[in-house]
Amino acid sequence: MTDHKNQHHHDAEKEEIKEEKNTSAPQPKEEEAQTAPQAEEQACWDGQEELEQLKEENKKLKEDYLRAYADAENTKRRCTQEIEKNNKYAISNFAKNLLSVADNLDRALKSIPEDKKDDCEHLKNLLTGVEMTQHELDKVFEKFGIKKMDIIGTKFDPNYHQVIQEVEDKEKPNGTIIRELQSGYMINDRILREAMVIVSKGGK
Numbered sequence: 089m090t091d092h093k094n095q096h097h098h099d100a101e102k103e104e105i106k107e108e109k110n111t112s113a114p115q116p117k118e119e120e121a122q123t124a125p126q127a128e129e130q131a132c133w134d135g136q137e138e139l140e141q142l143k144e145e146n147k148k149l150k151e152d153y154l155r156a157y158a159d160a161e162n163t164k165r166r167c168t169q170e171i172e173k174n175n176k177y178a179i180s181n182f183a184k185n186l187l188s189v190a191d192n193l194d195r196a197l198k199s200i201p202e203d204k205k206d207d208c209e210h211l212k213n214l215l216t217g218v219e220m221t222q223h224e225l226d227k228v229f230e231k232f233g234i235k236k237m238d239i240i241g242t243k244f245d246p247n248y249h250q251v252i253q254e255v256e257d258k259e260k261p262n263g264t265i266i267r268e269l270q271s272g273y274m275i276n277d278r279i280l281r282e283a284m285v286i287v288s289k290g291g292k
Contacts, residue, residue, distance in 0.1 A: 176233065176276050183234050186225070187273055187281055190236075193222040194271070229273075237272040237283055239265050244287045248272055248279055257288035264288045 196218050205215060229235065237248065244251060244263040252269055260266065265285045272283025 177278060179232055180275055180278075180280060183229075183232065183273075183275060183280060186229075187271075190222070190225055190229075191270070193218055193225065197222065233276040234280060235274050237274060239272065239283055239285065240268060241265065244285065249283050249285045251287050252284050253286045254289040255286055256290045258290045260288040260291045262289055262291045264291070 197215065200211070200215060204211075206212060239249065242265055243261070244265055249265065249272065255266060257264075257266065264287060265283075266288050267286040268283055269286065270281075270284035273280040
């Protein structure tokens with residue numbers, strides 16, 4: 089009888105344990121059901137942060153690229169300008185030495201009076217040769233951007249002219265160039281040699 093009671097009690101305990109297991113088993117599933125959306129939301133937030141960070145890095149890289157490209161273009165432009173500048177003015181020193189040749193040719197032509205040029209055939213041929221040489225030199229000057237200033241009758245400019253003498257002349261405005269003692273030359277847009285001039289004074 090006692091054994092039967094004990095067996096009945098033992099079976100009752102098993103049933104209670106089984107019920108406890110059955111009632112407690114779904115709890116982890118309920119917790120998982122609650123934490124899954126949170127985990128998904130956290131993963132979505134992390135992904136959004138990473139995306140924003142990548143966008144910011146991409147923006148910075150783009151700005152750095154554009155800045156570097158602009159710097160490279162500016163350097164390229166400066167180099168091109170420097171090369172052009174050197175090409176335009178590299179012969180300045182050489183050209184200055186040739187100006188004395190031009191001066192001597194001009195003096196030779198002006199040294200013979202107009203009424204004497206046809207007196208002698210040999211002199212005439214010599215003058216023709218000098219004129220041809222001067223013409224060829226002028227073509228070379230033109231090729232390299234060297235040009236004689238045309239200044240007679242213009243206003244004196246200290247940037248381009250050097251006054252050697254002032255002559256009283258009330259009929260002309262004060263500071264007018266009335267004579268050129270030495271021709272001035274430009275090379276492209278720069279002065280190669282200033283002109284030596286005589287200017288008027290006393291005028292208005």
